[in-house]
Amino acid sequence: MLPLWPGMLPFAVAYAVTARAAGLSVFDTCLMSLTVFGGASQFAAAGLFAQGASGLGIVLTTFLLNVRHVLYGLSLSRDLALTPVQRLTAAQFLTDEAYGVVTLEARQDPSKRTFAFLLGAELSLFTVWNLSTLLGALGGEVLPSPEALGAGVIFPLAFLGLLVPLLVDRLTLVVALFSGLLAWGLAQLLPGGLVVLVAGVAGALLGAYFSTRRTPEAQA
Numbered sequence: 001m002l003p004l005w006p007g008m009l010p011f012a013v014a015y016a017v018t019a020r021a022a023g024l025s026v027f028d029t030c031l032m033s034l035t036v037f038g039g040a041s042q043f044a045a046a047g048l049f050a051q052g053a054s055g056l057g058i059v060l061t062t063f064l065l066n067v068r069h070v071l072y073g074l075s076l077s078r079d080l081a082l083t084p085v086q087r088l089t090a091a092q093f094l095t096d097e098a099y100g101v102v103t104l105e106a107r108q109d110p111s112k113r114t115f116a117f118l119l120g121a122e123l124s125l126f127t128v129w130n131l132s133t134l135l136g137a138l139g140g141e142v143l144p145s146p147e148a149l150g151a152g153v154i155f156p157l158a159f160l161g162l163l164v165p166l167l168v169d170r171l172t173l174v175v176a177l178f179s180g181l182l183a184w185g186l187a188q189l190l191p192g193g194l195v196v197l198v199a200g201v202a203g204a205l206l207g208a209y210f211s212t213r214r215t216p217e218a219q220a
Contacts, residue, residue: 001124003161004097008125009132015042016136022050026137033133037093037126040065061191068196071204072099079106079113086115093122100162107166171210179203 012033019029024046032042041062048058072094076082082090098121106113167173183199190198 001097001101001121004101004125005128008128009135011039012129012132013136015039015046016133018043019046019049020137022046024049026134029137030130030133033130036062037095037129038062038066039129064191064194067194068096068200069094071197071200072096075099075103076118079103080115080118081113082115090115090118090122093119093126095122095125096159097125098122100159104162104165171207174210175203175207178206 015033016029019032019042020026024032032045036042036045044061044065045058048061053061069091073091076090076094076099077087098118102112102118102121105117163176167176179199179202182202183195186195186198
C-alpha cells in the first residue's frame, strides 16, 4: 500500500481546503473523512454544501459516484469467506485502491484471501486519508495545490500497475481493452461511478461469453 500513500495526501488536503471554504468547521471536515471515507464523494458533498443543495441531492449524487462499489462487493464476496459483521466492516472501509491491491495479492497468494489482509489494506489508507484531512483542515491554505504537485497522475499510474499483472492471456487483454474504451466513450455521458459500473458489467459479460465458448472448444 505504500506507493499509494503519496497520492492520498494531496487529495485529502485538497478536500479539506474545499470543505473549509464551503463553510464546514475543522470538526465537520474531519468527521466526514472518518464516516464517509470516499474522496470523490466528499469533494462532491463539500461543493454541493457550498451551493446550498438539499440533503437528498447530496446523498443521491454521492450514491451515483460510489455505485461502482457494488461490483467490488460482489467480487470480494466471491473470493473471501466473510461473516456478516466482517462484510459490514469491510464495506465501510472499502476503497478502489484497497480493492485493487487485495484482489491482485489474493490471486497471486491464496493465503491472503482473509478478512485480516483486506482490513489491513483498508485501514492503511483510512489512516493516511484522515491524517491528511486534519493537516489540510488546519493549514491547507499555505500548502500547494494537488495540481501543482502533479498528483493527478499518481492514482492512474498506481491502478495501471495493479492491472498489468492481471493481463495473463489474450482474453483478459481483450476484456481490459474493451472495458477501457467503453469507459472512455461513456465518460462524457454518465457520472464517474456509473461509468465504472457499466463498463465493469459489460466487460464481465464479455469475458463470461468468451469463457463459456472457449471451454467446450477446449474439451472437444
